[in-house]
Amino acid sequence: MNNNHNLSNGKITCCQICSNKELINVINLGHQAPCDSLIWPEQLNQPEKRYPLNLQRCKECGLVQIDHVVEPQELFFAEYPYRSGITSTLANNLRNTASTIVKRYQLPKGGLAVDLGSNDGTLLEGFQKENMKVLGFEPTNIANLANEKGIKTIQKFFNDSLVPEIIKKYGKAEVITACNMFAHVSQLGSLIMGAENLLVDNGLFVTESHYLLDLIDTVQYDSIYHEHLKYYSVKSIIKLFEYYNFTVIDIDRIPNYGGSIRVYAKKGKSHEVSTKVENLLKEEVDRGLYNNLIYEDFKNKIKKSKLQLQNLILDGKNNNLKIVGIGCPGRATTLLSYCNLDADALDYIAEQSTSLKLGLFTPGTYIPIVDERIMFEDQPDIAIILSWHYWEPIVEKLRAKGLKSKIIIPLPEVRIID
Structure with missing residues (x-):
């Protein structure tokens, strides 16, 4: 064959x-x-x-x-x-x-x-x-x-x-x-x-x-x-x-x-x-x-989620809110690039203190990656979880450590957790 x-x-x-x-x-x-x-x-x-x-x-x-x-x-x-x-x-x-x-x-x-x-x-x-x-x-x-x-x-x-x-x-x-x-x-x-x-x-x-x-x-x-x-x-x-x-x-x-x-x-x-x-x-x-139908629906949902996230961040920036990302998995590159979210949109991305990525910048969008301790000190207005597929244990740990920010889960559709 x-x-x-x-x-x-x-x-x-x-x-x-x-x-x-x-x-x-x-x-x-x-x-x-x-x-x-x-x-x-x-x-x-x-x-x-x-x-x-x-x-x-x-x-x-x-x-x-x-x-x-x-x-x-x-x-x-x-x-x-x-x-x-x-x-x-x-x-x-x-x-x-x-x-x-x-x-x-x-x-x-x-x-x-x-x-x-x-x-x-x-x-x-x-x-x-x-x-x-x-x-x-x-x-x-x-x-x-x-x-x-x-x-x-x-x-x-x-x-x-x-x-x-x-x-x-x-x-x-x-x-x-x-x-x-x-x-x-x-x-x-x-x-x-x-x-x-x-x-x-x-x-x-x-x-x-x-x-x-x-x-x-x-x-x-x-x-x-x-x-x-x-x-x-x-x-x-x-x-x-x-x-x-x-x-x-x-x-x-x-x-x-x-x-x-x-x-x-x-x-x-x-x-x-x-x-x-x-x-x-x-x-x-x-x-x-x-069949074609399921893929057309998939494509439409992708476009919708992109617009939802862009609008939320634009609204936050227009109101002078501080917005950051949490976690920098490989998948974050695709989401940030496709949604055109760069360092003007997110002040930084917070990673664990043991991460090998600290001090670097995201590919394509050039957002700085910093120690999460900075985020806990800053208490930003909004934090977007980029490792959203593990959002529940991540949110539990963040709240236990004292993070008071509104948390955004970007997919499968944008959700806000106060």
Whole structure:
């Protein structure tokens, strides 16, 4: 079967899974800077690279995808500012994921668990606690943090060419995980073939990605950025694994990142498949996920939410209110850029004191990122939560620390919390 699983940089002209050339435009979010290309103070007067950010869907397999590949080294550069263990909610989710996988599939003690895009090793800590050997692959300098914690991590992009040496040194893997990175990979064919060759017979490959239906239901246009090449439905991810020696045996819908799917694929082609898979496929059809109407509605809701947020901020500025942002996830770049919100709109963005982003500026909009202690001293009139998909625990912590500002939740529609 023809496929387009190993992409070249630049414009994409056919589906990233099935190579179909009939792609339908969903929305154009303009030219944007890569979401994590934060600006150092000395770079503020230098040119900044921006790339097209257009969302399309394949009429054949249903994959929703962006239409431009940015060179991976420009997205996942050595000084990558994201740590998976920096929030307790996310860290606990990752460790619990490891425990769930081990118990559900009765993985053997002493077996090897490999995590791709392992970041600071938080997920692998969970496998370690289940008495498994662990190995991570992380292309950025965050790998150093994992190694310092005793989580063996190789600072490289994982691909099939590395597998013979890995097997020679560490043996074959019982389980391979790819959480919140499976949609990021331009050389996906090489990654999946590598996973297939590294796994033992009947070994388990577990991926987590944003779920297309949740993205649409919650108007999460801010999770559309250059790192995320694909937005999987159940139909499209099953189609992807059909090209390889894997069977999708089960799928969980999980709340991570505003709504994701955890996909369990087993090496081999003759495995029993959970009824949940068929039920999810039916739900997608019943919801009209493969018709134009749902995408037209999605586009209209995006435009409406943009205008709501712009009007609220404009009204605040006209009344001399101080407005700030809270949290600077990658998704904030898309929201701020699409809504044309820069340092004239937000005085600053507050981050935790341990954040690697302090002292930098947002890409494309040049808003300073400061220690949250400044915000608690300032008590601004309005604070917009940019990690809105975790807004409830964030608001609880902010109020407990004494923040009195009105809080804005920007999506799926603008809400004000006094």
